[in-house]
């Protein structure tokens with residue numbers, strides 16, 4: 001494993017501004033953040049945490065088919081998402097709830113999917129170019145790369161105007177780095193020099209399999225073999241995540257090609273609502289990482305900067321309101337009409353789905369149910 | 372057919388600047404079968420992409436390009452090399468429109484040279500069309516003549532849904548007339564290609580010429596066989612097929628792919644449901660055996676030929 005000195009961090013464990021040696025070229029970007037912006041990061045993280053905990057409860061109470069927690073990974077997600085610009089496009093895996101919300105997605109859309117109401121609810125074009133969740137591990141890396149190739153062919157990047165130049169960011173996990181698709185995406189990205197950042201959240205586990213099973217070298221180091229720069233950062237340090245992602249997205253935008261980030265973080269929650277993490281990880285490990293909770297670190301930092309208790313209280317209240325609102329809307333959410341499963345299979349008219357839809361409608365009607 | 376496909380692709384690319392060609396060796400070389408010859412020179416390397424050698428990568432990035440508003444045409448170099456891209460085709464390409472509740476069209480064409488008759492080594496002569504016809508969200512077609520190839524490739528590119536375009540590579544070199552003015556029929560229409568009264572031969576792609584040859588031989592022996600070119604494997608245009616079988620009362624379906632759960636099984640089942648009272652005999656299948664495609668020296672024994680079709684016709688008349 002890499003020496004700690006090779007990892008970019010900006011805040012130390014106590015939230016003090018103490019950039020690591022590797023942070024040298026990035027620290028300025030963190031320093032340039034106003035206090036308001038940093039308070040905003042905490043708001044993003046607290047809202048995500050409240051939403052996530054609320055959703056896990058909804059799942060336990062039978063309102064969701066599945067829940068995939070983001071608990072513990074908020075700093076990696078918030079920092080990187082805040083580094084994107086409005087014109088950028090984002091390809092998530094399936095637990096990037098903070099990223100979605102920052103891109104303007106109403107979190108009820110995430111709920112709609114995990115409730116089993118739809119397979120994917122939102123139109124990316126209408127939601128901050130935040131693409132749909134992708135459940136087949138690694139698949140989205142190729143979609144992101146193809147999309148970034150399109151951005152390049154369109155000539156809407158590397159024009160020299162960072163306010164308009166587009167970039168693409170794709171999220172995937174430590175387990176996903178073993179997939180063929182992720183490796184092919186890195187090959188294509190390097191080959192076409194796409195305007196793109198690959199963002200690995202190394203949360204140390206792929207369900208029950210530790211990251212050591214996926215790789216003998218730090219994942220960031222893999223980038224070199226593909227011909228990309230690779231940067232490892234402390235994923236529980238929101239400022240590090242922000243600073244490095246912003247720098248590499250700007251490089252991509254400026255035509256300097258793709259890059260890979262490995263954010264070291266930890267999935268404090270279970271893999272999903274179906275998981276029992278006590279079967280594969282120790283209590284000590286969990287406690288060690290819980291002590292490194294990214295929300296705590298940013299909060300300590302802001303306290304050190306003189307942010308008053310009333311600010312934290314109001315942010316906590318905002319989180320609680322969000323969770324309550326999502327809860328109410330989840331419980332009120334109606335089941336979809338039967339037309340949902342037939343209507344969108346094809347874009348152009350299709351005789352089979354039309355005939356089968358008509359048949360089921362008549363069949364159901366013959367038993368007196370209306371759809 | 373190679374030249375007809377080339378002309379069709381050229382027309383589709385000239386008509387719409389969003390149409391891209393991508394695949395292994397499709398650019399400078401013009402594809403191993405030369406279907407895309409000259410297109411890179413004509414349209415440049417941003418429209419004709421010699422991609423890295425990775426089928427999942429080709430299909431997956433084509434999906435991303437389609438999300439960006441492009442209309443990619445991917446070439447899979449040989450039928451037996453489509454499987455590394457199978458996941459992106461079935462789990463992504465086929466499902467993305469549905470997952471987006473219609474908000475994301477997927478106008479991607481996957482061209483696949485398929486089938487036997489070229490005496491090649493393993494993995495170079497397969498018929499995997501059923502796997503894709505079985506996958507909802509895809510459209511699957513196969514031309515049998517240069518004229519169909521010319522028009523169907525353009526119709527496939529115009530489709531807003533993903534189209535699996537199976538090119539019968541054994542028919543790449545035979546020549547045929549192309550009507551440059553107007554397509555005879557739509558992309559998903561089946562078509563009677565030889566009229567007859569006594570039995571219906573049903574097939575697609577590489578099999579159509581075999582069926583026509585069989586019908587020719589049968590005519591000399593006094594049997595009038597109708598031949599239907601299915602053309603579209605998903606969706607299937609049933610009306611012309613059913614009408615023919617209602618008229619003749621006998622149906623023989625043929626394809627190179629293995630018989631078990633193949634297109635022939637579906638066609639037989641549908642004809643039983645749709646034309647039961649017209650049938651004088653069970654619908655019979657003439658197909659490749661349920662084995663891996665054999666070595667080149669044995670392929671003649673594996674692939675249905677006119678004699679095997681006529682043997683099935685005899686059996687149908689024995690009922």
Ligand SMILES: Cc1ncc(C[n+]2csc(CCOP(=O)(O)OP(=O)(O)O)c2C)c(N)n1
Nearest residue numbers: 135136137172173174175176203205206207
């Ligand atoms: C192709 C594929 N194989 C298996 C699974 C089942 N599965 C879902 S999540 C997961 C682990 C993924 O680990 P990682 O990439 O580290 O992401 P994380 O869940 O830790 O965020 C597995 C095996 C899947 N969704 N897709």
Ligand SMILES: [Mg+2]
Nearest residue numbers: 173174205206
């Ligand atoms: Mg993981």
